[in-house]
Amino acid sequence: MAVGPVGPARLRGRAREWESVLGLLDSAAIGRGGIMLVDGAPGIGKTRLLTAAEDSATDHGFSLARARPAEVPQEAPLFAGLESASHGVLEGRTPVPRTDLDACLEKAASRVGERMARGPTLITLDDLQCADETTVAAMRALPARLAGQPVGWVLVRRWGAGDPAADRLFEDWQQLGAVRVELGPLPPDVVADVISDILRAQPDLDLLSLAKGAAGNPQLLVALLDGLRDEGAVAIAGGRARLISGQSPQRVEEVIDVWLERLSPVAHNLLEIAAFLEPSFAVGDLAEVLGWPAERLLAPVREIVASDLLTSVGKDVLTFQHDLVRQSVAQRVPAAVRSALCSQSRGRLSRSPVASTGSRRTEALTSPKQTRAGWDRLTDSERTVAGLVAQGLTNREAAKRLFLSPHTVSFHLRKVYRKLGVSSRVELTRLSIEQEQIRAGRAGVVAATPVTAYASLRRSS
Numbered sequence: 001m002a003v004g005p006v007g008p009a010r011l012r013g014r015a016r017e018w019e020s021v022l023g024l025l026d027s028a029a030i031g032r033g034g035i036m037l038v039d040g041a042p043g044i045g046k047t048r049l050l051t052a053a054e055d056s057a058t059d060h061g062f063s064l065a066r067a068r069p070a071e072v073p074q075e076a077p078l079f080a081g082l083e084s085a086s087h088g089v090l091e092g093r094t095p096v097p098r099t100d101l102d103a104c105l106e107k108a109a110s111r112v113g114e115r116m117a118r119g120p121t122l123i124t125l126d127d128l129q130c131a132d133e134t135t136v137a138a139m140r141a142l143p144a145r146l147a148g149q150p151v152g153w154v155l156v157r158r159w160g161a162g163d164p165a166a167d168r169l170f171e172d173w174q175q176l177g178a179v180r181v182e183l184g185p186l187p188p189d190v191v192a193d194v195i196s197d198i199l200r201a202q203p204d205l206d207l208l209s210l211a212k213g214a215a216g217n218p219q220l221l222v223a224l225l226d227g228l229r230d231e232g233a234v235a236i237a238g239g240r241a242r243l244i245s246g247q248s249p250q251r252v253e254e255v256i257d258v259w260l261e262r263l264s265p266v267a268h269n270l271l272e273i274a275a276f277l278e279p280s281f282a283v284g285d286l287a288e289v290l291g292w293p294a295e296r297l298l299a300p301v302r303e304i305v306a307s308d309l310l311t312s313v314g315k316d317v318l319t320f321q322h323d324l325v326r327q328s329v330a331q332r333v334p335a336a337v338r339s340a341l342c343s344q345s346r347g348r349l350s351r352s353p354v355a356s357t358g359s360r361r362t363e364a365l366t367s368p369k370q371t372r373a374g375w376d377r378l379t380d381s382e383r384t385v386a387g388l389v390a391q392g393l394t395n396r397e398a399a400k401r402l403f404l405s406p407h408t409v410s411f412h413l414r415k416v417y418r419k420l421g422v423s424s425r426v427e428l429t430r431l432s433i434e435q436e437q438i439r440a441g442r443a444g445v446v447a448a449t450p451v452t453a454y455a456s457l458r459r460s461s
Contacts, residue, residue, distance in 0.1 A: 023179070025122070119150070185216025194222070206242070227252055244407045246410055248328055273286060281318060392429075
């Protein structure tokens with residue numbers, strides 16, 4: 001029984017991964033079985049691929065057993081969710097004692113065997129990084145007991161969870177011949193297709209530019225598009241989707257909330273500091289702003305990189321993986337602390353070699369002369385909007401203050417960005433602070449020491 005070659009429309013940009021799913025199902029259908037391991041960053045589409053595999057298997061007559069371990073409590077065994085295979089044998093709320101593991105495996109294998117007698121079976125396990133040690137041990141042993149049987153296995157885990165047991169399990173299963181699939185970001189042409197699918201219209205250049213901030217992450221991209229549509233921030237007419245407001249929708253903030261909650265407090269605060277550095281920055285720059293030795297940053301920086309929030313673009317040089325996350329993190333910092341951080345990072349990082357090498361995604365620093373010229377070209381309305389945004393107001397808040405529409409504020413803000421040569425609210429805030437210092441004759445004065453800024457940030461977070 002061959003499984004059809006056409007993949008679900010919801011899996012745009014995943015043709016190669018879908019071929020791996022088809023290969024697994026075909027192998028199980030003819031009685032050989034197989035194993036597929038899927039991992040990737042948060043929101044990259046792991047569960048979507050898994051669900052599509054389950055749907056296809058069910059459509060083609062497979063028996064299905066699935067597990068969805070909850071992240072909390074951590075002690076809940078993965079087998080607690082394996083309803084179809086276990087029939088209650090392994091449904092306890094505490095880990096199965098190792099002394100009873102063999103008996104449980106025999107019973108689980110027997111239940112699966114009953115289903116295999118009626119045809120091929122697909123067993124899927126999502127969020128493997130949440131499994132307890134007993135479950136991982138069981139999953140290491142169970143496939144061998146079912147070797148040569150028409151069983152397809154799909155295991156999914158999230159990168160950056162820091163679970164050595166899950167790492168070893170993946171390594172063991174690869175030695176058994178498992179196919180490993182690592183999901184990456186969607187390419188730009190696929191992103192444009194996804195926008196057209198969701199909005200049922202072709203995006204304009206402003207919308208495409210804003211969507212780049214999701215860096216090809218499907219969850220973040222879909223949240224952005226759904227949020228813009230729900231909040232009336234896109235106008236759709238004549239088959240074209242025009243961006244009205246570039247304000248980050250609430251749906252995007254909710255996704256980022258979940259990602260940030262997985263970080264330790266130290267890593268979270270480091271990420272907030274990093275949001276005020278240059279788009280690409282050295283680990284040494286971050287250490288200098290904080291006044292910390294570089295080695296103290298290694299563990300939290302590794303944690304942030306493993307969570308796919310920062311990525312390496314060179315030796316000891318980092319950048320935010322998603323511009324939407326960078327801007328969101330910066331806007332969460334209180335305005336007073338934001339001003340101190342902008343001044344502090346600007347004063348110190350103007351001497352950074354990273355800021356002047358022209359490395360990927362690094363923007364040249366603007367000289368005071370260029371800054372003054374840019375501000376002089378602003379109209380009164382643009383200067384007023386820039387000032388309110390630099391104070392931390394959203395487009396809607398600024399519009400309400402000025403008795404304008406959010407669309408008009410967004411229009412002025414785009415012109416401000418072009419004239420000042422900036423691309424984010426963070427950079428605009430930094431230049432605004434410098435301009436105020438120049439006007440007051442206080443250029444070059446540091447607003448706060450690194451330690452003071454960091455301590456204030458920790459108290460306010």
